[in-house]
Amino acid sequence: MGLRFRKSIRICKGMKLNFGKTGVGVSFGTRGLHYTVHSSGRRTASVGIPGTGISYVSSSGGGRSKRRRVGAGVKAQRAIQVQQQKEEEYSRNCEMVDDFNELLDMIRSIHEECSETIDWISLKNKPEPFNNMLPGPREEEALRSLHDAKPGFIGKLIPATHNNKIKKLNDAVLAAREEDKQVYDDWENMKKLATQVLSGEIDSYFYVVSEMHPFDEILDYGSDFNIGTDIPNILEVEFHAKTDKVVPNHVLEITKTGKLSSKKMTKTMHYDIAQDYICSCVLRTAREVFALLPIESVVIHVVDKVQPIIGDEYDDTVLSVLIDRKRFEQISFSGIDASDTIEMFKCNMNFKKTGGLKPVKRVEF
Incomplete structure (x- = not known):
C-alpha cells in the first residue's frame, strides 16, 4: 500500500487514459474504485478518495515481474526438491516394509534349508x-x-x-x-x-552332535536345545522356541500418502505366525537330525511361554511330535505350510486362532 498523485484523461464512462513518467496506462472502474493496466505490464488496483486525486493502491507485475519470475523459479526448484525428498522417503519406507515382510517369511520357512547329509x-x-x-x-x-x-x-x-x-x-x-x-x-x-x-551307540550320537553343532542356524532365531535318548535309532530333542523374542508384535505398512505406519499386530496374526515359526523349527530340527545321524525316528518337544487366563506366564510344552524318517524323506520342503505338515505325524498340538498354542502332553514312544 502507498500514496500517490496522478493525471488522467477520461476516454469514456468507466475508462481513463493515465499518463506517467514511465508510460501510459488504462484505468477501468467507477469513481473511487479502479483497476489499471500500465504499458509496462504493471497492474494496479486502487481505492480513491473522491475529490482529492489521492488514492491507496496495490500493484503487481511491471517492474517487479522479473523479480517475481526469479522467485517463481526458486519456488519451482524447491517444489522439485520437496518432491524428490518425498520420493526418497517413500522408497526408504517401501524398503523397510519389504525387509519386514521378508523377516516374516523367513521365520515361517526355516525348514527350507538344511545341512548336507553325512554318509556314514x-x-x-x-x-x-x-x-x-x-x-x-x-x-x-x-x-x-x-x-x-x-x-x-x-x-x-x-x-x-x-x-x-x-x-x-x-x-x-x-x-x-x-x-x-x-x-x-x-x-x-x-x-x-x-x-x-x-551300530547305534548312543554316546557316539552325543559326540557327533557336540562336534557338528547341527542346530546353530536355528539358534540364531533364539531357540535353546537339549538332546537325549535311551533308545538306539531314536533321538529326543527339546527346544525352547522363545517366540516372544522372535515373532514381532507389530506390522509395518505404507499409508496412502506414502508414510511408514507401524501398527500393533492382531493377536490372530501373531498366533498364526508363532505357530508357523514353531512348526518350521521342528521340521528344520528333524531335517538336521536325519542329515547328521542314521536314526529311524526323532521325537521333538517344543517349550514356549504360556499365558494363563489368571496369573503370570510360565514355560510349558506346546508341541510334541514323533517323526519317522521314511515318511519324512518323502516331503518336498519348498513352499509347504509347516503347521499343516507337522500334522502328518504323531503329534500333540492344541492351537486356537484366538488363543495360540496351548499346553499339551508329550507324545509317548
Whole structure:
C-alpha cells in the first residue's frame, strides 16, 4: 500500500487514459474504485478518495515481474526438491516394509534349508589313505628332496651352508611324517566313529552332535536345545522356541500418502505366525537330525511361554511330535505350510486362532 498523485484523461464512462513518467496506462472502474493496466505490464488496483486525486493502491507485475519470475523459479526448484525428498522417503519406507515382510517369511520357512547329509556307510568303508607300515606320501616326497640334495658351488666352497640345508630337509621329513600320521589318525578315528554310529551307540550320537553343532542356524532365531535318548535309532530333542523374542508384535505398512505406519499386530496374526515359526523349527530340527545321524525316528518337544487366563506366564510344552524318517524323506520342503505338515505325524498340538498354542502332553514312544 502507498500514496500517490496522478493525471488522467477520461476516454469514456468507466475508462481513463493515465499518463506517467514511465508510460501510459488504462484505468477501468467507477469513481473511487479502479483497476489499471500500465504499458509496462504493471497492474494496479486502487481505492480513491473522491475529490482529492489521492488514492491507496496495490500493484503487481511491471517492474517487479522479473523479480517475481526469479522467485517463481526458486519456488519451482524447491517444489522439485520437496518432491524428490518425498520420493526418497517413500522408497526408504517401501524398503523397510519389504525387509519386514521378508523377516516374516523367513521365520515361517526355516525348514527350507538344511545341512548336507553325512554318509556314514561310506565313511566306514573308506579305504586307508596309505599303508601305515611304510612312509606316507608326504614323508616320501620329503625324503626324495633330501636324497636329491647335492652341494652346489657355494656348498662346496662353504660346507656349512650345505649342512644347514640338509638339516632343514631333515626337519621337513619329520614334519611330513607327523602330517601323514595326523591324516592316518583322522581316517582311523572317523572309521571308528562311523562304526559306532551305525551300530547305534548312543554316546557316539552325543559326540557327533557336540562336534557338528547341527542346530546353530536355528539358534540364531533364539531357540535353546537339549538332546537325549535311551533308545538306539531314536533321538529326543527339546527346544525352547522363545517366540516372544522372535515373532514381532507389530506390522509395518505404507499409508496412502506414502508414510511408514507401524501398527500393533492382531493377536490372530501373531498366533498364526508363532505357530508357523514353531512348526518350521521342528521340521528344520528333524531335517538336521536325519542329515547328521542314521536314526529311524526323532521325537521333538517344543517349550514356549504360556499365558494363563489368571496369573503370570510360565514355560510349558506346546508341541510334541514323533517323526519317522521314511515318511519324512518323502516331503518336498519348498513352499509347504509347516503347521499343516507337522500334522502328518504323531503329534500333540492344541492351537486356537484366538488363543495360540496351548499346553499339551508329550507324545509317548
